[in-house]
Structures are given as C-alpha cells and as structure tokens.
Amino acid sequence: MTPLLEIDGLSKSFGGLSVVRNLSLRVEAGERVALIGPNGAGKTTVFNLISGYYRPDAGRIVLDGLDLVPVAPRSRVRVGLARSFQNIRLIAHLTVEENVLLGAHSRAGGPLGMLLPPWLGRGRVLREEARALLAEAGVLAHARALAGGLAYGLRKRVEVVRALMARPRLLLLDEPCAGLNGAERAALLDELHRVAAQGVTLLLVEHDMHFVGGLCQRAAVLNFGEMIAQGTPASIARDPAVIEAYLGHAPERHAYA
Amino acid sequence: MLEQQIVNGLMLGGIYVLVAVSFTLFFGCLNFLNFSVPALFMLGGFLTWALVSEGVPWPLAVLGALAVAGAASLVVERLTWRIQRGGPPLVPLVSSLGFLILFENLVLVRWGSDARALPSPFGDANWRIGELVIGLPQLAGLLLSITLVLGLQVMLRRSKLGRGIRAVAESAETATMLGVEVNRVVPRLFLLAGLFCALAGVLFALSYQLVSPYMGDQVALKGLSAMVLGGMGNVWGAVIGGLVIGLVEVLAIGILSADHVNIVVYGILLLILVVRPTGLFGDPELGKQKL
Amino acid sequence: MSGYTAAILTILAINLIAAYAAWLPLAAGQVNLGTAGFMATGAYASAVLSNEFDWPLWGAIGAGALAAGLLAVVIGAAVLRTRGLYLALATLAFNEVVRGVLINLEVVGGAAGYPVIGYVGLLPIALCAGGVFLLALWLSASRLGMTLHAIEQDETMSGLFGVHVPLTQLAAFAIGAVLAGLAGGLYGHHFSFVEGQHFSVLLSVTIVLSVVLGGTQTVWGPAIGAAFFTLLPELFRGAEGWRYVLFAAAVILVMAVRPQGVVTRGMLRRAMFPRRRAA
Numbered sequence: 001m002t003p004l005l006e007i008d009g010l011s012k013s014f015g016g017l018s019v020v021r022n023l024s025l026r027v028e029a030g031e032r033v034a035l036i037g038p039n040g041a042g043k044t045t046v047f048n049l050i051s052g053y054y055r056p057d058a059g060r061i062v063l064d065g066l067d068l069v070p071v072a073p074r075s076r077v078r079v080g081l082a083r084s085f086q087n088i089r090l091i092a093h094l095t096v097e098e099n100v101l102l103g104a105h106s107r108a109g110g111p112l113g114m115l116l117p118p119w120l121g122r123g124r125v126l127r128e129e130a131r132a133l134l135a136e137a138g139v140l141a142h143a144r145a146l147a148g149g150l151a152y153g154l155r156k157r158v159e160v161v162r163a164l165m166a167r168p169r170l171l172l173l174d175e176p177c178a179g180l181n182g183a184e185r186a187a188l189l190d191e192l193h194r195v196a197a198q199g200v201t202l203l204l205v206e207h208d209m210h211f212v213g214g215l216c217q218r219a220a221v222l223n224f225g226e227m228i229a230q231g232t233p234a235s236i237a238r239d240p241a242v243i244e245a246y247l248g249h250a251p252e253r254h255a256y257a
Numbered sequence: 258m259l260e261q262q263i264v265n266g267l268m269l270g271g272i273y274v275l276v277a278v279s280f281t282l283f284f285g286c287l288n289f290l291n292f293s294v295p296a297l298f299m300l301g302g303f304l305t306w307a308l309v310s311e312g313v314p315w316p317l318a319v320l321g322a323l324a325v326a327g328a329a330s331l332v333v334e335r336l337t338w339r340i341q342r343g344g345p346p347l348v349p350l351v352s353s354l355g356f357l358i359l360f361e362n363l364v365l366v367r368w369g370s371d372a373r374a375l376p377s378p379f380g381d382a383n384w385r386i387g388e389l390v391i392g393l394p395q396l397a398g399l400l401l402s403i404t405l406v407l408g409l410q411v412m413l414r415r416s417k418l419g420r421g422i423r424a425v426a427e428s429a430e431t432a433t434m435l436g437v438e439v440n441r442v443v444p445r446l447f448l449l450a451g452l453f454c455a456l457a458g459v460l461f462a463l464s465y466q467l468v469s470p471y472m473g474d475q476v477a478l479k480g481l482s483a484m485v486l487g488g489m490g491n492v493w494g495a496v497i498g499g500l501v502i503g504l505v506e507v508l509a510i511g512i513l514s515a516d517h518v519n520i521v522v523y524g525i526l527l528l529i530l531v532v533r534p535t536g537l538f539g540d541p542e543l544g545k546q547k548l
Numbered sequence: 549m550s551g552y553t554a555a556i557l558t559i560l561a562i563n564l565i566a567a568y569a570a571w572l573p574l575a576a577g578q579v580n581l582g583t584a585g586f587m588a589t590g591a592y593a594s595a596v597l598s599n600e601f602d603w604p605l606w607g608a609i610g611a612g613a614l615a616a617g618l619l620a621v622v623i624g625a626a627v628l629r630t631r632g633l634y635l636a637l638a639t640l641a642f643n644e645v646v647r648g649v650l651i652n653l654e655v656v657g658g659a660a661g662y663p664v665i666g667y668v669g670l671l672p673i674a675l676c677a678g679g680v681f682l683l684a685l686w687l688s689a690s691r692l693g694m695t696l697h698a699i700e701q702d703e704t705m706s707g708l709f710g711v712h713v714p715l716t717q718l719a720a721f722a723i724g725a726v727l728a729g730l731a732g733g734l735y736g737h738h739f740s741f742v743e744g745q746h747f748s749v750l751l752s753v754t755i756v757l758s759v760v761l762g763g764t765q766t767v768w769g770p771a772i773g774a775a776f777f778t779l780l781p782e783l784f785r786g787a788e789g790w791r792y793v794l795f796a797a798a799v800i801l802v803m804a805v806r807p808q809g810v811v812t813r814g815m816l817r818r819a820m821f822p823r824r825r826a827a
Contacts, residue, residue, distance in 0.1 A: 051708055052708075053704065053708070073707055073708055074707045074708070074710055074711065074712060074713070075710075076708075077708065077709055077710040078710060082709070083708065085705070089702050089705040091697060091698050091701045091702065092701070093697065093701075093765050093808075093812065093813040093814065094694060094697055094698070094813075098694050101691075101694070102694065102695070102698050102706070102709055102711075103709055105695070105706075105709050105710045105711050106709065106710030108691060111715075111719075113691060114690065114691045114692040114695065114716075114719075115686075115687075115690050115691075115692055116690055116691060117686075117689045117690050117691070123691065146813060146814055146817070148814075149814070162709075166709060166710070284633070288633075290633040290636060290637070336800055336804050337800075337803070337804075340804045341803070341804075341807065345807075346632065346633065347577070347579055347632065348803055348807045349803075350579065350633065350636065351579075351756070351757060351760050351799065351803055352799070352800050352803040352804065354753050354756075354757060354799075355757060355796045355797075355799035355800040355803065356796070356800060357753075357796075358750075358753070358754070358757075358792055358795070358796040358799075359792075359793060359796035359797060359800065361792075362789045362790075362792040362793045362796065363789075363793055365788075365789040365792075366789035366790055366793060474749070474750070478640065478641070478644060478749075481637055481640075482641075485634075485637060516648075516651065516652050516659075517648070517652060519644055519647075519648040520644075520645055520648035520649060520652070523640075523641040523644040523645050523648065524641070524645050526637065526638075526641040527627075527638055527641040527642055527645060530627070530630055530634055530637055530638040530641065531626045531627060531629070531630070531638065534630055534634050
C-alpha cells in the first residue's frame with residue numbers, strides 16, 4: 001500500500017550546520033505518528049520542509065504519490081496538507097471565527113468569491129462548518145472574540161481548528177499541547193481521536209510522552225537531525241539510544257543509599 | 258566638456274556619499290529606513306546659513322548647526338527606534354517620515370521657503386589643471402567624505418563602539434546577551450550617522466553656496482538611490498553609489514537638461530529595485546527575512 | 549453654506565477618497581508612497597479626455613481612474629516582488645518618475661500646468677466620497693479584506709493556507725490606484741486645472757501618514773485621518789507651516805504611543821458592544 005506520506009533521504013543544512021540528515025519516514029493513511037526528540041533535533045525543520053517553507057538540499061517528500069518538492073508552498077494545502085505552528089500564528093485583530101475561516105481559504109472559491117462577505121454564498125456553508133468545528137473543540141463561545149485577547153490555551157486550540165478547516169488528509173501539528181493544562185490536554189486528545197477517526201492522518205511534533213502514548217501508534221525519535229529510533233511509544237521510552245539522547249548518557253542503575 | 262563634468266560629478270558625489278553612508282548605517286545595522294536623514298542634511302546646511310547670517314563666524318556656525326542636527330538625531334532615536342524596537346519595521350519608517358515633515362516645516366515657519374545664498378568663506382578658490390577647474394571647497398569636501406568613511410570603517414572594526422554596532426547589526430537580542438549595552442550603542446549610532454548627513458549638508462552649503470528648506474527632499478532620493486545602487490547595508494557600496502549618482506546627475510544635466518535629471522535618477526532607482534534590488538555589492542540575504 | 553465651508557468640504561471629500569486609495573495597500577502591509585503618482589495619472593488622463601477628445605465629464609473621470617488602475621497593474625507586477633522597505637522606495641521612485649514625465653510633457657502644459665474643461669461641484673464629489681466609503685466598508689467586510697489583514701500580519705502563514713499573496717497584494721494595489729485616479733480626476737475637474745507639481749512625494753507621504761495615524765485596522769481609520777489632516781488648518785488660519793508641524797508631531801506621537809493608529813478593531817468593538825466582555 002502506498003504510504004500517505006513518504007520522506008526519503010531528506011537533508012537540510014543552514015550555513016554549515018546540518019539540521020536534518022538523511023531522514024526517512026513513512027506514514028500510512030490513517031496513522032497517528034509522533035516526531036519526538038530533544039530541542040534542536042530538527043523536528044520543526046522537518047515540518048517546514050514538508051510545508052515548503054524551506055527547500056530540501058536532498059531527498060524526496062511524497063504525498064500520496066505526488067512529489068511535493070516542486071509544488072509551491074501555497075498549493076500544498078490544496079493537495080491535502082495543513083499544519084499548526086509551535087508559536088501560535090493567529091491574526092490578533094481578527095475574530096476567532098475569521099481566523100478559522102482563513103484556514104478554509106483554499107476551499108472558499110476563486111477571486112470573485114473574495115469580494116463577497118465571508119457569510120454569503122460558499123462562505124455561508126464554510127461558516128457553519130467553522131462553527132461546528134469550534135463547538136467540537138469547545139471554543140464556540142469565543143467565536144466572535146478577537147483572537148489577540150484570548151488565553152494561550154484557547155488560542156492553541158483555535159489553531160488546530162483552523163488547520164482542520166482546510167480539510168486536510170495529512171495534519172501536521174507542531175506541539176499542539178504545549179502550555180495546555182490537564183483538562184485541556186484531555187479535551188485535545190479526545191478531539192484528535194475524533195479527527196483521526198474521520199480519516200485524517202496525524203503527524204505530531206510533541207514533547208509530552210503521556211499525550212503521545214495516549215494518541216499515537218508510532219513514534220519516531222530525532223536527534224541532531226537524524227532518526228535514531230522508531231516504534232511504539234512504549235518501546236521508544238525504553239530504548240537506550242533514546243534515553244541517551246534525552247539524558248546525555250547511557251541509562252544507569254541507581255542504588256539508593 | 259566631459260572631463261570637467263566628470264570632475265563636477267565626483268565632487269557632488271562626494272557629498273552624496275555621506276548621505277548614502279548615513280542611510281546605509283541605519284538600514285544595515287538597524288533595518289531602519291530612516292527618512293529623517295535628509296532632514297538632518299537640510300538642518301546642517303540651512304542652520305549654517307542661519308547662523309552665519311546672524312553674524313556668527315562660519316566655523317562656529319558649522320559647529321552650531323552640527324550640534325543641533327546631532328541633538329535632533331537623538332530625539333529621533335528616542336521617539337522612533339527606542340520605542341518601536343522589535344515591532345513592525347514600517348512603524349519607525351512612518352515616524353521618520355513624520356520627522357522629515359516636522360523639521361522641514363519648522364524651518365519653513367521660521368525662515369520661509371526662499372532659497373538663501375551663503376557667502377562662501379573660501380571665495381572662488383579653485384585649482385586649474387590644464388583645462389579642468391576643480392573647486393577647492395568641493396575637493397576638500399570629497400576628500401573629507403572619503404576620509405570620514407575610512408575613519409568609520411576603522412572605527413567599526415577596531416573600537417568598542419564599532420564592535421557593539423556590528424553586534425547590534427547581527428541581532429539586537431544576541432547583542433544584549435553578549436553584554437552589549439544596546440541602549441547606549443544605538444543612540445551613538447544615531448548621533449554618528451546623523452552627524453554624517455548633517456556634515457554633508459554643511460559641505461553642500463559651503464561648496465555650492467545655496468541652501469533652502471527643501472534641500473533635504475532633493476538629496477533624499479539621490480542618497481537613497483546611491484544606497485540602493487551600491488547595495489543596501491554595504492558602506493563601500495554606498496561610497497561607489499554616491500559617486501555614481503553624482504556623476505549621473507551632472508552628466509544628465511549636461512546631456513539632457515536640469516528638468517530631466519529627476520526622471521533619470523529616479524528611473525535608475527526604480528530599475529535597480531525591480532531588476533536587482535541588492536544593488537552592485539549588496540548581500541542578497543539582507544532584507545529578505547528582515548521584512 | 550458659505551463658499552469657504554463648501555471649499556473645505558470639497559477638499560475633505562477628495563482627501564477622503566485619496567485616503568482610502570492609500571488604505572488598501574497599507575492594510576495589506578505595503579507602504580505605498582506613490583499614491584500621488586496615481587492621482588496624477590487619473591487627473592491628467594481625465595483632463596486629456598475632457599479637453600482633447602470631448603468626452604463627457606464622468607466618462608473622462610472614470611476612464612482616468614481606470615487608466616491609473618492599469619498603470620498600477622503594470623507597475624505593481626514589477627514592483628511588488630520587492631518587499632517592505634524596498635517597495636516603499638520603489639513606489640517613491642515611481643511617483644517621482646511620473647511627476648517628472650508630466651512636468652516635462654509640453655503637450656499637457658508642462659511645468660505651467662494644464663487647464664481642464666469641465667467642472668464638478670461639491671455635491672457630486674461628496675457623493676463619490678460616500679460611495680468610496682461604502683466600497684471600503686464592503687471590501688473590509690469581504691473575504692478580500694480579511695485576507696489583506698492576514699497577509700499584513702503573517703504573510704507566510706497565509707500562504708501556507710492557500711492565499712495567493714502576490715496576486716492579492718496586486719489587487720489591493722490596483723484597486724487603491726483606481727481610487728487614487730478617481731481622486732485625481734475629481735481634483736482636476738473641480739479646480740479646472742492640474743499641475744504636476746502638486747502630485748509630489750510629499751502629498752503621497754501626507755496621505756499615508758494620515759491613514760496610519762487614523763489606523764489601518766478598520767474602515768474608519770482613514771476617514772479619521774483624512775478629517776484630521778484636512779480640518780487641522782482650520783485651527784491655524786493662514787499658517788500653513790504650523791499645520792504640517794502639528795500634523796507631523798501628532799503622527800510621531802501616535803506612532804510612539806499607539807502604533808496601530810487611533811482607531812483599532814478592539815476599540816471599535818468595545819464602542820459598539822459596551823456590555824459584552826470577551827472571555
């Protein structure tokens with residue numbers, strides 16, 4: 001079966017610094033995969049390469065058989081790719097609803113549609129959709145609030161809804177639960193399970209191993225731009241190479257005096 | 258005759274060099290397109306005339322004009338850069354446009370819009386080589402410009418302030434982490450660059466003996482063209498750019514007419530920006546992630 | 549209504565249209581310092597059509613506006629590839645090139661200016677200004693308006709969601725130019741005279757400054773800015789210089805203290821929904 005996302009030999013350097021080295025990863029349709037690794041391991045760079053923000057120095061990125069590298073970044077959303085960002089990138093002086101509608105831009109009709117208010121024509125359907133998604137995420141009450149004034153946790157969740165409005169096949173989530181409290185994490189976990197059940201493939205960058213364990217079937221560990229291990233979250237947590245990467249030394253037996 | 262025009266162009270270019278270098282310092286180090294630069298040029302030249310016309314001996318008049326311009330530059334720093342550091346770069350640009358209008362109109366209100374003749378302390382001193390006439394004040398101005406730029410480069414490379422400025426040019430946050438006192442380095446940069454363009458105004462006044470409240474507007478686009486031509490952020494590029502623009506201006510007046518000069522110079526600016534915005538020697542990466 | 553009041557209101561109406569002309573590109577984050585150049589295009593094009601080709605008044609003005617829009621598409625395609633500060637410089641250069649060309653074109657009067665056949669009075673101009681305001685209101689509420697705000701804040705993110713950033717910016721630039729051309733055409737036919745000197749970079753700059761002062765986030769900002777700039781001299785009868793001094797001081801102050809401008813979206817919503825508090 002063709003994987004939905006296939007990364008093969010991906011490499012990227014900045015100046016002399018090699019940030020992603022010969023990375024290969026396959027994500028099957030419907031899977032939930034996490035990219036984990038210490039800070040600076042290159043995880044967000046991988047996302048930026050998949051989105052098209054950077055051009056790879058070497059390697060292939062293939063989405064459902066389509067070679068993504070020559071595809072312009074703005075056209076990648078149309079082939080089913082959407083993402084959220086590590087540092088939230090919402091438009092502060094637009095409302096939550098408007099921010100979320102931006103996510104559906106690629107489905108909103110052509111240039112003529114731009115001249116209509118967002119709630120006429122096609123926009124009306126999209127607006128209903130947006131409100132439904134906001135309700136599912138538990139943030140509908142804030143739909144008319146300006147995004148800049150909301151609490152961090154709320155804005156994080158709005159970002160996820162915005163990405164969902166693009167109706168992606170592959171959803172890239174960059175640290176979706178950073179800064180969320182326990183209840184918010186649980187709610188996000190449920191929501192992502194729901195999203196995955198509807199057929200969306202998830203690729204996350206995350207640090208919260210508990211969250212990853214609760215959501216993902218597979219985790220790939222990056223360190224210094226290279227993949228050092230892959231497997232279920234449970235097996236990864238026990239992998240000596242992974243522990244060394246995080247702690248900086250091999251696991252030791254501690255005798256408690 | 259062509260050689261004479263080349264000479265004249267280089268002399269004029271010497272003045273544009275200082276303005277272009279001033280723009281370049283602001284743009285290269287602070288990513289700030291500082292439109293108060295032409296206003297400071299005007300203050301340098303015009304206030305020299307104003308003081309001389311009050312009877313002040315010309316060396317003191319020059320110092321007085323430079324002092325006022327320097328102080329003005331520090332005010333600009335306080336109200337544009339210092340407050341908006343880290344925000345959208347278009348805000349300081351807009352503020353600096355405000356300062357341009359402010360300073361120009363303060364002068365207009367006080368002295369009116371007429372151009373004024375400045376009696377030259379040097380008379381018509383010039384140097385004749387064969388058929389070429391080289392005005393001594395202009396030559397002195399050109400030499401002074403080059404010397405100042407050389408001094409600037411030495412300062413940037415060797416002195417503590419220079420290191421501080423280069424650190425800030427890389428990144429203000431990193432500079433702070435490295436112990437550079439950004440809040441002391443930046444005002445000094447403003448003072449330095451401000452004095453450069455004010456001095457250009459003084460030189461212009463002394464060399465061409467004519468000042469007007471609008472002289473800043475005229476030099477603004479030429480200084481900017483010089484900066485862009487030479488490559489934004491590159492000081493030696495600004496020098497080449499300044500000299501080239503001076504040449505182009507004089508040759509255009511000679512070949513076409515004074516009326517067409519603006520079209521030619523600004524046409525060149527437009528062309529460069531569209532075709533090769535990095536100019537002759539600029540860094541292609543500069544300005545990309547910055548804006 | 550006294551002749552003097554009518555004259556002020558006419559200028560206000562024209563300045564309002566020019567303000568909205570500058571507002572569109574500014575809302576998209578582009579510092580366009582060439583608005584006066586497009587006004588000049590509209591003014592001269594409509595003047596030529598009125599004078600030499602006997603076009604009906606509104607036909608000439610409309611065609612002048614469209615000519616400005618066409619010029620914007622050509623220039624914009626070349627110039628909008630540059631960014632931010634480079635764009636500011638390029639539009640500045642464009643403005644001066646247009647002005648330089650027009651001042652030297654003897655066939656339209658050269659530096660002496662060009663008389664215009666035809667007259668348009670306060671009422672039609674005021675109606676145009678009202679129409680432009682409604683258009684701005686419409687665009688602001690449209691998906692285009694929303695997209696422009698998104699581009700202004702975060703171009704890269706907008707692109708990743710499918711926004712065609714260069715094309716959208718070109719649209720804002722061109723529509724702005726059409727409005728500028730309209731303002732120019734109305735100006736020319738009201739004063740029955742156009743001269744290149746008037747459409748200087750200073751004019752472009754003051755228009756941009758007044759819009760930024762008023763605030764680019766909402767449709768009310770440009771109106772506030774235009775009104776402030778136009779009515780300020782009424783406090784200082786005669787002293788033109790002081791008007792600009794105060795205007796510039798106000799701009800500097802507002803940029804230092806409230807860079808989003810006087811009218812922000814948040815402020816507008818608090819004014820419209822005083823009891824509602826965003827959670």
